[in-house]
Amino acid sequence: MTRVDRAEQILEHAQRMVQVRGFNAFSYADLAEATGIRKAxxxxHFKTKAQLGLELLERYTRGLIGALTQLxxxxxxxxxxxxxxxxYRxxxxxxxxxxxGSMASDAETLDDATREVIGRYVRLSSEWVEKTLAKGVEDGEFAxxxxxxxxxxxxxxxxxxxLVMSRATGDFGSLDAVERRFFESFRG
Amino acid sequence: MTRVDRAEQILEHAQRMVQVRGFNAFSYADLAEATGIRKAxxxxHFKTKAQLGLELLERYTRGLIGALTQLxxxxxxxxxxxxxxxxYRxxxxxxxxxxxGSMASDAETLDDATREVIGRYVRLSSEWVEKTLAKGVEDGEFAxxxxxxxxxxxxxxxxxxxLVMSRATGDFGSLDAVERRFFESFRG
DNA sequence: GTCTATAACTCGATAGAC
DNA sequence: GTCTATCGAGTTATAGAC
Incomplete structure (x- = not known):
C-alpha cells in the first residue's frame, strides 16, 4: 500500500475512534489491530500521537470547508x-x-497548536451559519x-x-428540537 | 481524617479533574498527589476507578437536585x-x-450503570427547565x-x-448568546 | 486508615533488520 | 514500508504490615 493510502486508512480509523471513544481512550495498539499493520x-506514518491528533483535525477541517462549499x-x-x-444528524x-467536540472535551490535555485548530473549526462553522442566515434575511427568506x-x-x-447528550440519554430528539427552534425564530 | 471526610476530599479533587481533563485523563496517582495520601x-475508599466514576456522578446529581430545590x-x-x-456560567x-458533559464524551468507555446516571442527570435538568418554563407561561410571565x-x-x-466550545475557542460569548436567544423566544 | 511493595498490564516511542 | 524486539514510564489494582 502506498504511503498516502496507508496514512489515509489510519486517519480514517483514528477519526472514528476519537469520535466514539475519545482521544485519550484509544491507542496505537487499537489502530494496529484495525489497520492490520504493527504499532511501529x-x-x-505519524511520529507521535499528538501529531496524529493535529493531522486528524486539519483533515477534518478540510472536510468541513469542502462540505460548506458544496452546501x-x-x-x-x-x-x-x-x-x-x-x-450532524x-x-x-x-x-x-x-x-x-470530542477533542475539545480533552482540550486541557492537548497542546496549543492542536487547540488552535479546534477553535478555528468552531469559528468557521459559526461564521458560515451567520453568513448564510444574513443572506437569507437579505433575500427576504427569513424574517x-x-x-x-x-x-x-x-x-x-x-x-x-x-450529539453528546443524545449518546448518554439514548434520546435523539433533542437535535430535532434544536432544528425546530432555530428555524422557528426566523419565521415571519 | 474520618472515612467520610477523606472520601469527600477525594471526590472533590476527582470531580475537578474530570471536569477539566476528562475521566480517562487522570489517574489514582494524580489523586494521591492532590490529597496527600498514597494510591493504595x-x-x-474507592475500590475501582469505575466505582469512583459512578459515585462522582451520583454525588453530582444530588448537587443538581439541591440546587434546583434552591432555585x-x-x-x-x-x-x-x-x-x-x-x-453554567x-x-x-x-x-x-x-x-x-465530560463523561458523556467518554460514554462508550463507561459501563451501562454509569451511562444511566448521566442520562438521568440530563433528563432531570431538561424536565426542570420545561416545568419552570410552563409555569412562567401559565403565570403570564412568558408569552x-x-x-x-x-x-x-x-x-x-x-x-x-x-461550555465545551468556549474552552476550545477562548470565546466565552456563546453562553451569553444562548441565554439571550432563550429568553427572547418567550418575550411577549 | 494508611503505608510499602509489587504484580500484571498497557502506553507511546525507538532501534535496527529486512 | 513493515517487521520484531524492547525500553521506560505509566496504568489499575492487590497483599500484607502497621
Missing amino acids: SIHY DTLPSASTRLEGFIDA QTQVSGAICLC PGRSTQDAAASLVSALQGA | SIHY DTLPSASTRLEGFIDA QTQVSGAICLC PGRSTQDAAASLVSALQGA
Whole structure:
C-alpha cells in the first residue's frame, strides 16, 4: 500500500475512534489491530500521537470547508442550513460525536497548536451559519430582527451539545428540537 | 481524617479533574498527589476507578437536585431560569465543563450503570427547565405559543455545548448568546 | 486508615533488520 | 514500508504490615 493510502486508512480509523471513544481512550495498539499493520508501522506514518491528533483535525477541517462549499451551491438559505444540520444528524445516527467536540472535551490535555485548530473549526462553522442566515434575511427568506450572530453561535453550541447528550440519554430528539427552534425564530 | 471526610476530599479533587481533563485523563496517582495520601489508600475508599466514576456522578446529581430545590424558592420563572444558566456560567469561568458533559464524551468507555446516571442527570435538568418554563407561561410571565419541551431540550444542549466550545475557542460569548436567544423566544 | 511493595498490564516511542 | 524486539514510564489494582 502506498504511503498516502496507508496514512489515509489510519486517519480514517483514528477519526472514528476519537469520535466514539475519545482521544485519550484509544491507542496505537487499537489502530494496529484495525489497520492490520504493527504499532511501529503506525509510528512511521505519524511520529507521535499528538501529531496524529493535529493531522486528524486539519483533515477534518478540510472536510468541513469542502462540505460548506458544496452546501453553498444549494438554491436557498434554508436548504443550505438544513444540509448543515443534517450533517450532524448523520454523525448522531452513526453513534459518534463531532471530532472537534470530542477533542475539545480533552482540550486541557492537548497542546496549543492542536487547540488552535479546534477553535478555528468552531469559528468557521459559526461564521458560515451567520453568513448564510444574513443572506437569507437579505433575500427576504427569513424574517429580520433577530441577531444572526447570536443565532449562529447558539446553533453550533446546541448541535454539538445535542450529539453528546443524545449518546448518554439514548434520546435523539433533542437535535430535532434544536432544528425546530432555530428555524422557528426566523419565521415571519 | 474520618472515612467520610477523606472520601469527600477525594471526590472533590476527582470531580475537578474530570471536569477539566476528562475521566480517562487522570489517574489514582494524580489523586494521591492532590490529597496527600498514597494510591493504595485511594483504593481503600474507592475500590475501582469505575466505582469512583459512578459515585462522582451520583454525588453530582444530588448537587443538581439541591440546587434546583434552591432555585425553586425564587419568586419568578425568569429569575429561576437565570439562576440555572448562571450555574453554567460559574462552571465556565472556572475553566471546567459539566461533569456529565465530560463523561458523556467518554460514554462508550463507561459501563451501562454509569451511562444511566448521566442520562438521568440530563433528563432531570431538561424536565426542570420545561416545568419552570410552563409555569412562567401559565403565570403570564412568558408569552405562550412556543414548545416548552423543545425549548428545554435545546437550552440544555446549548449550555452543555457552549461550555465545551468556549474552552476550545477562548470565546466565552456563546453562553451569553444562548441565554439571550432563550429568553427572547418567550418575550411577549 | 494508611503505608510499602509489587504484580500484571498497557502506553507511546525507538532501534535496527529486512 | 513493515517487521520484531524492547525500553521506560505509566496504568489499575492487590497483599500484607502497621
